[in-house]
Amino acid sequence: MKKRRIALLLSLIMTTTALAGCGSTGGSGNGGSASGSGSEVVDVNSEFKLPLTDEKETITVFMPNDPTAMAKNGGDYNNNPYFQELEERTNVHIEWQVPAAQTESEQFNLLFTSGELPDLMYYSQTGNIVYKDGLDAAVDDGYFLDLTDFLPKYAPHYLAALESASENVQKAAVTDEGRYVQIYSVLQTSQPSFFGYVVRQDWLDECGLDTPETYEDWENMLKTFKDKYGAAAPLSTVPTWLWNLGYGMGVYNITDFYQEDGKVKQALLDEPEKVRQFLTLLNRWYEEGLLDPDFASETNFWGNSVLMANNSTGVTCTMYTMPSALFLPSMNDDNASFSAIKYPVENRGDELKAGYVVPDTTNSWVISADCKNPELILKWIDYMYTEEGALFANYGKEGETFNMVDGKPVYTDVISNNADGLSYDEAMRLYTYVPSWPGVSYDWERELQFVSEDDFNMCYVWDDFDHEATYYPSYASLNLEETSEYSDIFSDLSTYIQENLLSFVTGSKSLDEYDEFIETVKSMNLERVVELKQSALDRFNN
Incomplete structure (x- = not known):
C-alpha cells in the first residue's frame, strides 16, 4: 500500500509535466468542466497567471472562528487586509461561513443535514471537525469531491510540495481507497518540538x-x-x-x-x-x-x-x-x-x-461535491504554494508588511511594532494568512523574528527524545x-x-x-x- 500511494503521488506529478508539455500555458480563466476534460493546464514550472478569473467569482467557505482575528476585524475575515489583497490579486471573493467559537464541530455536522454545503470546508481531526464515517465515506455519500483527477491540472504546486514533504504527509494525503480528498498545509522546513x-x-x-x-x-x-x-x-x-x-x-x-x-x-x-x-x-x-x-x-x-x-x-x-x-x-x-x-x-x-512530536501538517481543506467550480478553488489554493503566493501568505504585502533584506523577508513595523497596539500575533492574523489554517506552504520560521535565541533554544531541550x-x-x-x-x-x-x-x-x-x-x-x-x-x-x- 505504501508503494502504491507514493507511486500515485509521483504519477500525478508526472501527469502534470506531461500535460504541461502539450503546449498549454493556462492558469487564468474560469476553469473547465467538472470532469476536467478540455480544461486549461497549469505548468508548475511556468509563471502563475493572475487574476484567476476575468469576472469576479464568489466561493463559500466554512471556517472556524479565530477569536483573535475576529475581535480585531469587526467579525468578518473580509476586513482582514490580507484577504482584501488576496481578492484583489485573484479576483475571487470569499463568502465566509463562521460559526460561533466552540460550536464549530456541531455546526459542521449540521451542514450535512442542511441540504447545502459550502464550496470549501475546513476539516480537522484535532478539532473534531470531521465527517463521522471518514473521508472515503464522505466521497461515496456524495458530500466531498474526489480530487485525484483534479490536482495535476489545477494544483500542481501543491503536489510538488507534497512530493518534497515527509513520508507521513505523503501517506496522510491519500485515503485508504487511494483518493486525494484533503488539501493540507505543508511545512517548508521541519520544526522542533515547540x-x-x-x-x-x-x-x-x-x-x-x-x-x-x-x-x-x-x-x-x-x-x-x-x-x-x-x-x-x-x-x-x-x-x-x-x-x-x-x-x-x-x-x-x-x-x-x-x-x-x-x-x-x-x-x-x-x-x-x-x-x-x-x-x-x-x-x-x-x-x-x-x-x-x-x-x-x-x-x-x-x-x-x-x-x-x-x-x-x-x-x-x-x-x-x-x-x-x-x-x-x-x-x-x-x-x-x-x-x-x-x-x-x-x-x-x-x-x-x-x-511532543510536531505534526508535519494537521488541518486541511475539503471541497464539496456540489461545488460548481472546483477548478477555480483549487487554483485559488494552489496560489498559496507558488513562490509568490507562499511569500504573500506568510509575510503579507511587500513594501507594507515586509521588505526583502539580504534576500530574506523581514517584517515591517506593521507587524513587529504595530501603531494600533496589535501584538505581532494579532497583526499576523490580520495581514497574513492566519497561522494554523490549511492550504498553504507554511514558513513557521517567520515566528523567529519575534523570538529571542534563548527562547527558541527551549525547543531543542524539549525535542531531546526518541521521536x-x-x-x-x-x-x-x-x-x-x-x-x-x-x-x-x-x-x-x-x-x-x-x-x-x-x-x-x-x-x-x-x-x-x-x-x-x-x-x-x-x-x-x-x-x-x-x-x-x-x-x-x-x-x-x-
Missing part, C-alpha cells in the same frame, strides 16, 4: 537548585518553591499536559494510545502498575500542595499568566513564545526568567521515549466500519477514564479502588478499541 515545561530559572538560582532531572528532583524543587516563595500552585497546568509527566515512568498517552514497534498499546491495559505508580505520585503532590488545587478545571493550555504574575506558580507547560510574550509582561518582578526543562525520569541518564519510540501517527485513520464501532465504544469510555484519573489525583476517589477501575475499563471493551487502532496503524504503515 512546547513543554518551563521553570522560573531565577527561583532555581536563588534556591541553589540544579536543573531538575528525576521525579525526586522535581518534588524537591516544588517543595522548595512552596516553602520559600509561598507558591500556592508550584506546578500548574491543564490535565492534558499533566498526564505527559508520566513519560519518564513509561506511562504514555494515558487517555489515548501509543505504539511500540508497530504494536498499538494503551497504558491502562499494558502498564497498569506503572499507571498506579504515576497516579500515586500525582496524588501525593496534590495532597502536599505541590500541584495547583484547581488544575482539574484549568483551561489555559499555554499556562496561567495570572498565577505567574502573582508568583503562585514556578513550573508550567507552555509554548516557547509564551514566557516572553505572555508571562513576563504580566509580572512585576524584573528579575524573573524562564528556562525549559525536560520531562522527569526515574533515574539520571534515562532516555525519554516520548514528547519514533511511542508515537502513534494522527494520520492513521479508521475506515467506515471501524469509525462507527470506535465511536460507540470510546466516547463513553474516554469520559469514564478521564473522570476517574482526575478523581484519583485529587483523592475524591481512593487508589484502593484502582483495581476495580481497571477491571471496569476492560469490561467497557477497551481491548476492542486497541484492535481497531491497530488495524488503522497497520494500513498506514503498510
